[in-house]
Amino acid sequence: MKNKGTALKRVGIVGLGLMGQGIAACLLAHGDEVVAFDVDASKHAATIKHAAAALRELEKQKLLGADMAKSWKNRLHAAASMSDLASCWLVIECVKEDLALKREIFAQLDAVMPKKTIIASNTSSLPISLLQEGRVAPGRYIGMHWGEPAQIMRYLEIIPGEKTSNATVKACLAFGVACGKEPAVLKHDIRGFLSNRLMYAMIREACYLVESGVADVETVDQSFRNDIGWWALLAGPFRWMDLTGIPAYAAVMEGLLPELTTSTEVPMTMQRMVKRKALGIANQKGFYKYTKASAEQWEKDWGQFTYDMRKLAERYTPKV
């Protein structure tokens, strides 16, 4: 992960929670200047702490040049208000998934940013065309969906809304590549974009299989890991069919598709978890039992696994 010699550019981030901090770390690792804003002033110190740990680890994994490791602190600036973002060519909005809040942020940005500034939303699911409604210069609004940990993953989805200009899409694509991503650009807007639509279709079926008593959670996970998990980094669904023979899939679809769940309700399995206030490893309450130590171990393993996957991806999938 080396800086590709792009000129220093200022990128604004609004919202310094999990995603904003990760995106900041990624940009700092690639030589950008970051101007970071959050209503909660304590989030700036948290962003520095997060970036320090993330960049230290990138360096340890030999994914960070010594120049980036030295210079990042001077390239991270705290913004006291939205107006401090006015010198940025791009602002990435990372506040929580709440349409009204995001609209409020965009109205504030419309008031203080030059019309040429690109404004990207890291929304996980909200249609970009909806976010563009009522905006000043809506052609500069776009979806930029990052993955976590943002400084390691190659994932980035770029989603044009109905009014997004081609120039905005082109600039964001080039930016994504310069950040070490393999950006997936959608032709048009759709709720949930690509990866979330695929993932939620899979999770819905996983819940159905558990709820209908076919297998327990562990067994569904085991089967998923050892089959789909085995090839999914190398091949997407279409490459996988090419590799293994297309007609068999068409034949299976004929009998199987009518039997897959098409429920539009949030599955009971999920509702029960929400009622129990189960956050997963974050509060050691989830589909599995955790102790504090085992939750920490899962977090640690996930971190190292992501680096290992990145190395595999670099070996087998298109170079970025």
Ligand SMILES: NC(=O)c1ccc[n+]([C@@H]2O[C@H](COP(=O)([O-])OP(=O)(O)OC[C@H]3O[C@@H](n4cnc5c(N)ncnc54)[C@H](O)[C@@H]3O)[C@@H](O)[C@H]2O)c1
């Ligand atoms: N969590 C994920 O794995 C993930 C992955 C991809 C995309 N996303 C999307 O990214 C966005 C952010 O998610 P997150 O998990 O980082 O949320 P988060 O709750 O961790 O962080 C949101 C941050 O926004 C700040 N904020 C709230 N109101 C603000 C305002 N008016 N001005 C400035 N800052 C404000 C909060 O103080 C908080 O620090 C959401 O749209 C989410 O759907 C999340």
